[in-house]
Amino acid sequence: MVLASDDVAVESAVSDDAETIELLIELGNGSRKTLGLLPKAAYYEAATEGRILTARVDGRIVGYVLFRLPRNEVVLTHLCVEQGHRRAGIAQSLVNEVSRRYPMRLGVRAKCRDDYADIKRVWRGLGFAQLGRTRGRGEDNAAMTVWWRDHGHPNLFTTADEPTVLTVAIDTNILMDLHTRKAAPQAERSQVLLAPDVADRIEKVVPHGLERDIERHPVQLQERLLEATKHYRRPHGSPAKAEQLFDALRESYRSKFPDRTPSPQDVGDLLQLAETAAAGVKVLLTWDERLRTDVAPVLLEMSHPELSTLRVIDPDHLVIHLDELAHAAAYRPQVLSGSRFSTELANSASESVLLTFLDRAGGEAKNELKARLHTLAQLPRSHSIIRDIGGDPVGCYASLVDGQVVRAPLLRVANHPDADTIARYLLWTLRLTARQHGASVVHIDDPYLSRLAVRAAEHEYYQRVNDAWFSWVIDKAASGRELSAAVTTARDKVGLGPAALLSPSLSPDVAAQYERTWWPAKIADSALPHFAIAIKPRWSAELFGEPPTLTPRSTTLALGREHIYYRSGHPSCLKAPGRILWYLTKDHTTGPGRFIGTSLLDAIDVGTPEELYASLAHYGVFTLRDVREAAGDLGQVQALRLSYTEMFRRPVPWADYLKLSASAAGPRKIQAPVSMPRAAFDAVYIRGNS
Template identity: 40%
Template sequence: MELRAAAAPDVLRDLADPQAHGHRSGLLVADHLAGRLQLVVTSSMRQEVTRLTSQSERLLIEVIDSYPEVHADRAEVTSTRDRILKEVRSQHPGYPDTPQEHDALDHVAHAAAAGLNVFLTWDTDLIAMLGPAVARVTGMVLMSPDHAVVHLDELANAESFLKEEVEGGELDREHADSPLDAELAAFVARHAGERRDELEERVHRLRNAGHTVELLHLDDGTAVALYAVVPDGEVWRVPLLRLADHRLADTLARHLLWSLRRRARAAGVALLDVSEPYLSRRVVQAADFESMTHADGHWYAPVVDVCGSSRDVAAAAARSLSLAGLGAPPLLAPGVSAHAAARLEQAWWPAKIIDSELPCFVVPIRTAFAFELFGYPDGMTQRDTQLSLGREHVYYHSARNSVLTAPARILWLATGKGHGSGHFFGTSKLDGLMVDTPRRLYEALSYYGVFGLKAVIGAANGQPTAEALRLSNTEVFTHPVSVRRYEAMRSRLADGPSTFFSARRLNPRLFAEIYDTGTRSSANA
């Protein structure tokens, strides 16, 4: 698919006199872009240039004559200009203030009215001033030419570059494009003395090297995170990782590291290496909470995708750590204590040490609560942002005859009626248990859960106390496992509970088979 993009006068002047700016716009006419990018000029731009008479401007006229001309209805241009101007003046009442600003506004309005989707310019002030307003009003993107390749890839592979809703909440991840120039200020590491132009240069170097720079936005358009991932064989390197100062910054820091680990796992990567030199205090704290390893200015997270024996898990962990030049972990033997296994599974996620003393339990949960806490089943409604981004959750049930102990692994079974019920859909790490009156539990833990006080009282099932499960590291299966399939597994292993009216202990071997089926199987589960 060929992209048509309007070239601003500064880009056209580069093409008329390539040496003037170090051939910076030459990438737009590179051979490999033939058939993928078509530069066009607007009729208003041509009219402006043809009035010029100097030798350099005659060269510019020759360049313009080599590109197709696009036209727009005069009334539509005026209407588009007025709508853009109204949007811009809500933030900058005095715009436009100079003849150059008037001309730039006219060129942008004409391109948008002609139905173009991209306007190319090196003028970062113009991008910052008009870019957000133009995108909101017309959908056209103002971008610098070195971002053009990113936009071409977007068109060639539209699905992977569309805004992606993260965790069913109000957070969107997208490949950073031209609006980034207007948003960089929120990510400058002022605590380390960094200047905006230094950060801008880092971002441009990463892009020019073909690496992806991503932005996380809230639904209101606020940019809250900026980062880059550089694949390097079995390692994902993260040389850029910034958070904006926001009320959710602490939650976002842990969520972002967790998300990177999950994506690395999905890509078959064995090690995540965060090498950002100006990590904020929040991210450092989050990396410590996530049990990442700090060495020589890097934070490492081994991605040990093994659900098996202590020997197999330790061997895979040693291999991952060797990619960072770190020493091998201690040898593990069967019977690792529950607490030690929980710590190792946290540090080496998604590792599961099946022959350890860490117990496994099945906990039934109604689909409505499963969605609010974990996003299963997907597509119901939009979830609470704090819950969707949070790494820790709380679930309540009756304390009567509870068999749960902590730490442990929880296997979730969706119950009730409708879509998603009757399936084992995910697993969590059980970090702790609290037993108290419903009111005291609610007052202490409501920040983490979806239950109102009335629901916590109901979870106590008529008893004076309820039990709160403190949870983390929740994985939702890509292939939820039906109860019918579970029955076949249980029959084959001659072990496992047959009913789940309340929490039940589960044989680790059966847990491993369900987990493996839910996370790896492409068959219908």
């Protein structure tokens, strides 16, 4: 049976239509062996956000597609068609409607196991091409294929896997659900963590504080649980830091519950929270309602950033907020703060330290790394070691400037709580080095990049070609055609073919993607909107380091991968994505007003201070009290997600701006956010970088 498209009605499901949502849940559960378990709340959340489409034939639901919208693509979570209506064009109608509704996104991604019957024919029939091969993160580590349906935009951005993987700690009850009582009815609640769409986006770990909680159980069960922990990575944190955090938690617990004597379970829970936070893990999964409702709210109010950014949630809510949590946890601004990390140049005497980064798991021989280090030691000031506050080596990298190319034959990160942030810091440093030396290419040719470093490179918009990674550093503002030519010239220097030719008036989404990939390029003829925002010296100093402060600020903030800036929830002209010019307001201690830099505006979130702080506290700087102050009497705030912040080489004073913008019709006053004509933006940008 093949139905004409006119016979299939595809429409959005709405969250207040409980009857329809329950039918979709029943349909999805009927295919759970292939689709995996999805909690009911995830269906309702998707309907609320317009991320689930239904297919009806003669008024009856026969299929649905539920999808996510990470970055600039569409990712299919469930594509489900009732058994009796398969091969009738239902799936085709659903996928076509997804593409029709999101034409400006780069394409549609799906990941599927290879052992399903005739699966390649199915995906190719729906208009997908094979993008890459991977392995699932489920228990059987199944072979999978990543499928891609392209929307026809110039495209450098699709990779074989999603770059952001969220590390989550699991508690004893979830460990039991997954290992020691899998057949028990209550264990089904945790099976959502094994669903393909979830398992592939998380890494489950077991903090060392779990042993204290395990001790409450009978000896035989203790042995089985300890054996189960061997299936998971055990992230290490500083014992002294864990003890410090435990003491702080215990004091807060006593203040909140002065009449309650902590039970052994309470002590075990607090210890697990402390160990989780000390290890740099940002999410603890538990079904313990008391822990989630009594203790978790206290964390938000605590002064320790490791605790205030820790989220304690159940697996169902993890699924609902996974993209948001993963995105936020990928940028931990506080972890490189102050003097916690230092950088030193390496030399021939550093070999013993550098050998600790030997990639045994990847098959690297010790003599192979020694030969690489020997070559680097003969080149002065070529490679560096990063150490934490205790002096332990946590990362190393090399950068060799060869004309227009910065080569990185060494880039390693140790197993450390801050490994993700360190990897991204190193990758960003290489791009800064290229710009500083007038180079247009970063070429990472370390053959033993760890999976973590690869994930960071994908997140930083590096492009993989065979076994090497490249970043194109195009330091100019020009038309898309001119920038394409510049990238083609850069690619030619490393023996690669021409770049995609960008057309005029690129959509804001696509233009923003290219500006991230070719940073610091600015596409002058795109549809990306421009705005100016006034910022007070206090917040500018914290976020951007301008004006300079006497006390150390976060290194990651200074090198600026992503920030959050809160403002009142009153409506404004701002649209995302867009470009922002930052105007530092006049102050008697910091001098006259001036333009100091620019950022990409990636997204705008609106909500209550408590809601937004709970999900965005990972980004640091603002406390809950600060966010409430920004909300004022309105009780609502806007959280501006910012990335690729670039401070001007020299600020542009207001008086100079008035002269520059005289012929560009730029705004004459900047208090609330204002639209900025492209010509005025270009004039300020060029002056600030001259």
